[in-house]
Amino acid sequence: SQQGEEDPQALSIQEGENATMNCSYKTSINNLQWYRQNSGRGLVHLILIRSNEREKHSGRLRVTLDTSKKSSSLLITASRAADTASYFCATPDNYGQNFVFGPGTRLSVLP
Amino acid sequence: DSGVTQTPKHLITATGQRVTLRCSPRSGDLSVYWYQQSLDQGLQFLIHYYNGEERAKGNILERFSAQQFPDLHSELNLSSLELGDSALYFCASSTGSGGLYGYTFGSGTRLTVV
Numbered sequence: 001s002q003q004g005e006e007d008p009q010a011l012s013i014q015e016g017e018n019a020t021m022n023c024s025y026k027t028s029i030n031n032l033q034w035y036r037q038n039s040g041r042g043l044v045h046l047i048l049i050r051s052n053e054r055e056k057h058s059g060r061l062r063v064t065l066d067t068s069k070k071s072s073s074l075l076i077t078a079s080r081a082a083d084t085a086s087y088f089c090a091t092p093d094n095y096g097q098n099f100v101f102g103p104g105t106r107l108s109v110l111p
Numbered sequence: 112d113s114g115v116t117q118t119p120k121h122l123i124t125a126t127g128q129r130v131t132l133r134c135s136p137r138s139g140d141l142s143v144y145w146y147q148q149s150l151d152q153g154l155q156f157l158i159h160y161y162n163g164e165e166r167a168k169g170n171i172l173e174r175f176s177a178q179q180f181p182d183l184h185s186e187l188n189l190s191s192l193e194l195g196d197s198a199l200y201f202c203a204s205s206t207g208s209g210g211l212y213g214y215t216f217g218s219g220t221r222l223t224v225v
Contacts, residue, residue, distance in 0.1 A: 033213055042113060042201060042216035043154075088154065090214075097167045098144065099214065101154040 003027065003091040004102040012108040019076040021105040023089030026070065033090045033099065034063060034074050043088065046074070079109045114138065117202050117217035125225055129190040132220045134202030136183055142166075142205045143185040144214065145177055149198040160185055161208040192224045 004025040013019050023032070031050045035043040047063045049056045049072065056063045062075040076083055086106050090099040114137035124130055136143050145157040147170075156169035160179035171177075174192075179185040189196060199221050203214035 031211065035214075035216075040199070040219075040221070042115075042218045043203075043214070044113075045213040045215065048213050092211075093156075093167075095167070097208070098156055098159050098169070100156065101146075103153045 003029075003093060003100040004032070004089040006087065006089055006102045006105040008105060009103070010106045010108070012110065013079055015079060015081055015109055015111050017079055019079050019083070019107055019109070021074045021087050021107070023072045023074070023091075023102060024070060025072075025089075025091045027094065028067070029091050031092070032065060032072050034061075034072075035088045035090060035101070037086045037088065037104070039085070046087075076107075079107075081109050081111050083107060084109045113215050113217060115202060115204050115215050115217035117200075117220050119220060120218065121221050121223075123223045123225060124192060126192055126194060128192050128224075129188065130192065130222065132187040132189070132200055132202075132222075134185045134187070134204075134217060136185070136202075136204030137215045140204035140206055140215070141183065142208050142212075143179055143183070144203045144205070145171075145185070145187050146201045146203065147198050148201060148219075152198075154201075157187070159208075166208055189222070194224050197222055197224045 034046040037043045086104040088104045116135040141162045157171040159167040177187045199219045203216045205212040
């Protein structure tokens with residue numbers, strides 16, 4: 001069963017602009033993760049945010065979590081062409097055993 | 112290099128055949144997860160092993176099986192292959208078990224069934 005769903009499905013921006021992607025999920029979670037996937041490659045773990053955290057930063061990445069709205073957002077500031085990739089949120093499944101990935105947001109950063 | 116090694120990187124085989132995909136987890140990780148990624152289905156969880164024991168099964172077909180060996184490497188066996196099995200197959204590893212730890216993904220095996 002799919003837990004998280006990213007929005008928008010696709011996003012195209014100019015280099016230097018900020019990119020915001022959202023993830024909504026259905027049931028209570030203890031943590032949520034964001035991953036990046038360059039075309040045809042493996043996923044790379046970006047950030048894990050726990051349910052008792054509201055915001056987390058890593059370099060140009062900022063992740064927020066609103067458990068009351070069951071949503072999270074990933075902000076990439078000052079985007080670069082190298083940020084072009086698909087971004088996925090992952091949430092624990094209903095048994096808390098494994099992560100379920102959403103369909104992803106395809107981000108294109110144009111030079 | 113993520114530390115998770117998958118072989119082979121590419122595999123082309125005919126319908127009805129059987130293939131084995133191999134995964135070596137990152138050093139120290141006890142959990143191995145297998146995922147299938149196709150254009151129409153997205154990233155689908157197949158199966159999870161922790162320290163040699165099966166922990167969870169997802170959308171894994173009966174034609175597919177997996178195991179984790181004492182040295183913690185894992186193999187995913189796909190048999191009676193169909194055209195629809197063409198996909199990227201990813202292995203991921205993590206330190207523990209359960210939805211508490213981040214995953215480290217391998218670079219995947221691209222399977223093409225012709």
